[in-house]
Amino acid sequence: xxxxxxxxxxxxxxxxxxxxxxxxxTGADALARRLLAHGVQRIFAAHGVAMAPILDACGAAGxxxxxxxxxxxxxxxxxxxxxxxxxxxxxxxxxxAGATGALGVVASAFYDSTPLVLxxxxxxxxxxxxxxxxxxxxxxxxxxxELARPIAKACLRPMLADAVAxxxxxxxxxxxxxxxxxxxxDLPLDVQRGAIDDDxxxxxxxxxxxxxxxxxxxxxxxxxxxxxxxxxxxxxxxVLLARAGERLREVAEAVGAPVATTxxxxxxxxxxxxxxxxxxxxxxxxxxxxALQGADLVVAIGARLDESQTGTRADDFVPRGRVVxxxxxxxxxxxxxxxxxxxxxxxxxxxxxxLLPCLPEASGNATAAWLDQIAxxxxxxxxxxxxxxxxxxxxxxxxxxDGASADRGVVVVTGAGLHQVWAARHLSFDYPHRVLLxxxxxxxxxxxxxxxMGACLARPGATVLCVIGDGGLARSLSELAALAASRLPVKVxxxxxxxxxxxxxxxxxxxxxxxxGFDLLAVARGLGLASSEHxxxxxxxxxxxxxxxxPGAALLRVPVDPSxxxxxxxxxxxxxxxxxxxxxx
Ligand SMILES: Cc1ncc(C[n+]2csc(CCOP(=O)(O)OP(=O)(O)O)c2C)c(N)n1
Ligand SMILES: [Mg+2]
Numbered sequence: 001x002x003x004x005x006x007x008x009x010x011x012x013x014x015x016x017x018x019x020x021x022x023x024x025x026t027g028a029d030a031l032a033r034r035l036l037a038h039g040v041q042r043i044f045a046a047h048g049v050a051m052a053p054i055l056d057a058c059g060a061a062g063x064x065x066x067x068x069x070x071x072x073x074x075x076x077x078x079x080x081x082x083x084x085x086x087x088x089x090x091x092x093x094x095x096x097a098g099a100t101g102a103l104g105v106v107a108s109a110f111y112d113s114t115p116l117v118l119x120x121x122x123x124x125x126x127x128x129x130x131x132x133x134x135x136x137x138x139x140x141x142x143x144x145x146e147l148a149r150p151i152a153k154a155c156l157r158p159m160l161a162d163a164v165a166x167x168x169x170x171x172x173x174x175x176x177x178x179x180x181x182x183x184x185x186d187l188p189l190d191v192q193r194g195a196i197d198d199d200x201x202x203x204x205x206x207x208x209x210x211x212x213x214x215x216x217x218x219x220x221x222x223x224x225x226x227x228x229x230x231x232x233x234x235x236x237x238x239v240l241l242a243r244a245g246e247r248l249r250e251v252a253e254a255v256g257a258p259v260a261t262t263x264x265x266x267x268x269x270x271x272x273x274x275x276x277x278x279x280x281x282x283x284x285x286x287x288x289x290x291a292l293q294g295a296d297l298v299v300a301i302g303a304r305l306d307e308s309q310t311g312t313r314a315d316d317f318v319p320r321g322r323v324v325x326x327x328x329x330x331x332x333x334x335x336x337x338x339x340x341x342x343x344x345x346x347x348x349x350x351x352x353x354x355l356l357p358c359l360p361e362a363s364g365n366a367t368a369a370w371l372d373q374i375a376x377x378x379x380x381x382x383x384x385x386x387x388x389x390x391x392x393x394x395x396x397x398x399x400x401x402d403g404a405s406a407d408r409g410v411v412v413v414t415g416a417g418l419h420q421v422w423a424a425r426h427l428s429f430d431y432p433h434r435v436l437l438x439x440x441x442x443x444x445x446x447x448x449x450x451x452x453m454g455a456c457l458a459r460p461g462a463t464v465l466c467v468i469g470d471g472g473l474a475r476s477l478s479e480l481a482a483l484a485a486s487r488l489p490v491k492v493x494x495x496x497x498x499x500x501x502x503x504x505x506x507x508x509x510x511x512x513x514x515x516x517g518f519d520l521l522a523v524a525r526g527l528g529l530a531s532s533e534h535x536x537x538x539x540x541x542x543x544x545x546x547x548x549x550x551p552g553a554a555l556l557r558v559p560v561d562p563s564x565x566x567x568x569x570x571x572x573x574x575x576x577x578x579x580x581x582x583x584x585x
Pocket of ligand 2: 469498499500
């Protein structure tokens with residue numbers, strides 16, 4: 001992944017040849033201007049057809065164009081950067097196969113609520129005009145907006161150069177407002193090259209008005225929190241997106257409520273805070289799941305309560321208590337899987353701001369017995385405590401890594417699978433200082449390496465640790481080559497269990513989950529990446545520290561017993577308090 005050298009590329013020949021008025025700004029220039037107006041200094045791109053004018057215009061405007069080896073890599077790098085920095089990611093890809101190659105990125109942004117403006121190149125407008133039953137008229141023509149529509153917040157295609165700036169403004173606004181997500185902006189080639197009316201003022205689109213928080217409902221919630229004996233606050237990614245962790249902690253302390261998170265909400269409360277429970281759900285902590293199931297009040301803030309959070313038995317979720325849901329997205333509230341006693345449409349920040357003044361200043365000890373009970377569950381029901389016969393024990397590895405990195409800002413980017421669960425369970429986080437970027441609803445196994453590169457660019461001072469499995473790395477070799485060439489200081493921690501563990505264990509697959517079948521360490525070394533191996537047996541903290549402190553990019557392969565499972569795990573049909581296996585051997 002490297003920045004494009006715009007000094008070497010001449011301006012788009014067609015615009016020089018006079019398709020646009022000589023010297024007049026074009027639709028592509030209008031896009032570059034709007035990017036600058038929103039403070040976008042860097043975009044991510046993968047080369048393709050029908051996009052050269054956009055790259056040229058952005059380069060001429062001084063915007064850093066980071067080129068990735070594929071649309072997927074460009075997209076996942078950009079999504080990681082957006083999750084760290086806040087404003088929408090901007091990704092530019094070509095038309096045809098370039099656009100279809102980016103659809104997985106659109107899905108990732110949609111399901112994990114990451115703001116993204118994906119600009120796709122498109123054939124010129126005359127070829128796009130309706131003509132039933134003709135499949136394709138121009139090379140690499142594909143109806144990108146139609147393909148992306150079910151997994152995007154909006155898909156826009158301006159048909160005139162003058163419509164580019166307003167379309168971008170809409171895309172930018174929609175991607176960021178309410179619950180963030182992807183917007184596709186499809187730009188036909190003649191629209192990119194067409195001259196714009198330079199006298200027109202571009203107007204920034206205003207975000208849609210957010211309905212005010214219903215204060216009567218906030219009062220009811222405050223009453224419920226004051227009276228609850230066994231409360232749990234459940235923080236989803238909505239708390240991170242609203243940068244509301246501080247206020248969440250204040251609310252939790254005011255009522256003495258323990259705080260569980262979802263997998264994507266990890267870090268909403270510091271991992272070492274006495275009220276921190278860990279994350280809940282299919283792969284969550286046994287004691288945190290048990291606390292949810294035994295609670296008399298669960299307040300879910302910015303969490304969608306999907307199957308991986310509640311288990312399959314939605315009707316048996318919190319059987320002895322009430323569920324209150326707070327979400328900025330009213331569709332989540334109107335069509336929830338779980339019965340909610342009270343719903344409040346609000347961002348996490350607005351809700352917590354309104355709630356705090358309604359609560360007592362310091363907690364009494366009304367919840368002391370409840371906190372003691374949870375502490376006993378935590379002691380009696382540890383995660384991943386069985387030491388595998390071979391390799392390095394994953395729980396020990398991550399606890400040692402936590403110690404070795406305690407003094408620094410860290411961004412941990414994971415793939416999908418068992419290594420993801422072990423990292424999320426046994427490292428500690430504190431957003432935004434120690435951040436976990438892990439795939440949620442779409443769970444792409446090939447997002448980790450490009451995501452880590454994007455994180456490095458967005459957080460130059462932080463230690464960026466890419467936790468990846470052998471299956472995920474085998475799917476990311478072009479990205480690994482790009483990392484080796486870039487010299488971005490990503491530390492790649494390869495948990496090699498010679499198995500697609502996530503597929504085998506989490507999906508209950510028997511057989512067919514074997515390792516890639518080639519030597520990943522040799523490949524990494526061949527690509528020029530400083531690569532080493534951790535020996536079998538106990539964790540060596542000095543080796544971990546040397547790995548973290550190595551200059552530039554480095555890879556450490558850690559052997560893991562193929563039979564090492566995540567434990568306990570919630571199976572289909574189980575309620576949250578009966579995870580399998582309940583007691584470890
Ligand atoms: C792009 C993509 N393809 C397929 C899957 C299905 N899948 C889930 S986990 C996984 C691989 C897990 O293997 P590995 O990376 O070795 O991790 P482990 O579970 O062994 O730690 C795959 C292929 C996916 N999540 N993403
Ligand atoms: Mg594996």
